[in-house]
Amino acid sequence: MTAPKSLSPDTLAAQGLGWITQPHHDIAPAIHPASTFERAGDGSYPGGRVYSRDQSPAYDQAEALLAALEGGHQALLFPSGMAAATALLQALEPGARVLAPRAMYWALRNWLIELSARGHIAVEFYDNADTAGLTMALDALRPRLLWIETPANPTWEVTDIAAACAAARRYGTLVAVDSTVPTPVLTRPLALGADFVMHSATKYLNGHSDVVAGALVCREDTPTWQRARQNRALGGAVLGPFEAWLLLRGMRTLYPRVRQASASALAIARAFERDPRVAAVLYPGLPSHPGHAVAAAQMQGGFGGMLALRVAGGEGAAIAAAGRLQVFKRATSLGSVESLVEHRASVEGPGSLCPPDLLRLSVGIEAVEDLIADLDQALG
Template sequence: MNHPNEEWGLDTLCVHGGHKTESNRAHLTPIYATSTYVFENTEQGVDVFQGKEEGYIYGRFGSPTIEEAERKIAMLEARGLKDASGNPLELYALLHASGMAAVTTLLLANLKSGDKIITHPSLYGGTQEMIDKILPGLGIGHVIVDMHDEQAVRNAIQADPAIRMMYLETPANPTLQCVDLKKLTAIGREMNLVICADNTFATPLLQQPFAYDMDFVIHSTTKFLNGHGTAVGGILIGRDLQRMQGDVRKFHRLLGGNSNGFDAFLLCNGLRTLSLRMDKHCSNAMTVAGFFETHPKVARVNFPGLASHPHHNIAAAQMQQFGSLMSIELHGGFDAAVAFMNRLHICTNAVSLGTCDTLVSHPASTTHVGVPKEHRLASGITDGLIRISIGIEDAQDLIRDFQQALA
């Protein structure tokens, strides 16, 4: 199964994509619980280190289990897409120990002291803290712009030649704001920027940023790709194969944010059911969002699948479905939000998202607690905002749980 058929359907790709026949003919690629690999002789070791012969060297550099996950996700992001020559698009992926490790490799492999990032309000809290608190110490700055104002984006880039990277997150965490990948990538390409997108909320099944000439895409594989909340991970996928297998891979290895065989095995197992789970996640979310939108105690629902969402048309144009994440504001703010969350029975109060069960969290006091309050409020992350990751339970059971918590 070294050369998968490019005509494979999505379900088949989720199950079989990236798998190679294992040396002992195991049905599923097993967990390689070894820190290092043996060479037949010294000459072979030299050839493998110099890239003249394929082979495994050291656990931090990868393993058969890790590489299967990398290949499968790269195939999912590239499915149905063509490169500039009209050939099937080929991507290269590097699996990390966490989503933040993938973000770190992405940023440090592409930016140096004096460079800046242009991005938008409402990013994942960890990414925002990295940009606010870590990168300035390395001499890397940032510019925040309303990415829905194309002229403002152009003006900001033209006014500051230090801007080197455009970093996008759509739908954004936790406000579910969406930005236009096609328009923004065109601007970034015109301005000669490195263009990156966090595709965690959408997954490759609902949105393919590489269709718009993106340079890099990242995921927290902890979320929907694993799908069961059993392992932390992150992945960085790139279009430039030479750079990915050269400089970027070198940064990945030297920074030490590598994954491991056990977490990669759990990720591969989760990916096999990804398309089935996402359909259920998305259909449930549409039903639940409709319930919240008509409830008198709910002041606002942030869900791109609703026509009332300010970026509904953007999401409809670039997403296959609208995902399972939403956030709500209750009349009564913080106190009402806390009371609601404490009364839930089926839904689980926990950070993270993308698991089979429905998770609710309070971003202002958890995932975004490290973001300065003025920045948080400016991004729409109020003290009363509740983020909900809709699971694959029966939708009517979820609605009954929400209904009694609101009563």
């Protein structure tokens, strides 16, 4: 039995679309480890599946749930967010021009530059928050794909998705949005005109720091989508059955986790916005943030659980403050139940565009009073 489509996304997520495993009517979904499937005597496949590399039943429920939450035609799971992004980018024609944001996930940015250097694509970069500049770049370059990441990691600029999609549509430019940070809880890019949504499902979708996974969702079935699907099948970039099961389990608590993290992040941003020990708080939920109006229009119900503090005193003061934190854990990643902190410039290394005084905070679901107190003592 499947839940009625009229139910709210919160309910669909909590019940995993209401799927019940047969024949025992299990509430918890089963794990499907089979790698291959039996043929009938006439050579046909009565179960409709040939081989699990691209037809595993382990993916069915998680993919269907994510497609429903994003309002998309179909979703695909991958073994990482990078695998999802590369499957889509490699589905473009050789030499295709890609327009990407200056502030974005550093590993993907470096990979785009590497692909461009090899001649596989031609990449150009735009300023995330400059809608007029982005429109001019689209007019001048007419790229095959526009990549958007909003709010942008780790400086949290905001890109107007609807305006960007409207400008891109004039030239038949495809639009893909990395929606890892807002998730479908806060933003649904396909409804704003995007063609594809990408998630590092390791982060909020899973939400427990125990799975590395990625996902793509399409607005409609197109040749580009079919090539991305084929890239997964032929390239073998598939998720294991237990990881798919853990991801689905995490997605069932997505809505309360994201809402709690968003509320706590806003409280932290307000607490330190005028603190003299902090040079700047970067969070689109603050009215003082340059992208607040756009964020308020395209992020419904909160502004996300990610923010950054630029520590007064510069790089040394920021690193020292991170070292004094006791509740926040010093670790890479984001979007889980525990709060994390990173000095991103150190992590990204030479060539990082991240300010050296910046600490990136991923706010979890702990008591916000404990998180604020921890930051307060760490700042000295």
